[in-house]
Amino acid sequence: MKIGISYDVIRWEEKDLLQAIRRYGSTPVPIYLKDFHLTTEERLEDSPDLIVQRSVSHKRAQLSTLVFEGMGLSVVNPSTTLLLCQNKLHTTIQLSVNKISTPRTGIAFDETSALKLASKIGYPVVLKPIEGSWGRMTAKALDEDTLRSLLEYQRYTNTYYNNAFYLQEFVKKPDRDIRVFVIGDEAPVGIYRVNERNWRTNTALGARAEPLKVDEELEDLALRVREVVGGHFLGVDIFEDKERGYLVNEVNAVPEYKNTVRVTGFDVSGKLVSKLTEVIKR
């Protein structure tokens, strides 16, 4: 069996995945996207049975997945999942439609409207880029004055969605959030991401990973998220709210898991390869 790894930067995860593929008796096929060039008429002679999409660039991930799928290859995660998860508004809407609780969220396409939206949500509010990761450019506004400045800053950036303002309530979570990994049809492992000094609990911003026991409620929630967004490998970010319980904040379609493996000892790559092997055999 041959399993492709589509990538642009080799991180710890990609190295571990390559080793796990070998360990499970398959052949890893590294696919370096920066070397990628292919006409629409071409087909891969020596193509893998399945490709794991690991590009750190969302654009490369999305576009190369479309190309692979166009060749009839299965990709984990598929382009539909990538498209849905990489756009926070798209994720929020689909989760809400499917009755999965999320933080109160809204969208406005003009600064004046965004201020009105924030009044409806209630301060503090969090302004997030519609596409982005690692907590980048996620900002909290305590009041209208601050928000007005943040909106102006966003509008003058050259980001694609600079005139679309995605605002979310600030959830008063404990100094942590939860990351649960969906691998195939299971949610076997998760972590707390703890930060006492920064309300943004991304490990990319210095949050500390701590082991989490994924109980039945969390597992059920993560698998319900999977039913909505599809895919075989997801990182589901969840807030704990005192009154409302679990709120799904975001879903990551190319999740990083170095810290999860470090603190839990769980073999994420091995589990993923094992599940992918089942998919290929079907």
Next chain:
Amino acid sequence: MRSSFAFGTEFEITKFESREATINFSTAYFDIHPMVMVKCPVCGEQVSVDDNALPGEIVEHECGAQLEVFNDHGKLSLRLAEQVGEDWGE
């Protein structure tokens, strides 16, 4: 039609002993390999790189440069690593 897309990219690399070797990365990744010396594109000094390095691997050089391995017409080379992009992440 055979794809021009490089699966299992082959690099020609020069080892310490100054002999030429060709490595197929898709099969040779887990074997034990010596280090190779590659020129730093920033300071010009020699940088020691695993000769089983895959294109896209990041190498931190003591001059402060963050470099990435790439395939320069079949030779393992280093260039300045791509800056974190607006669309980078999970």
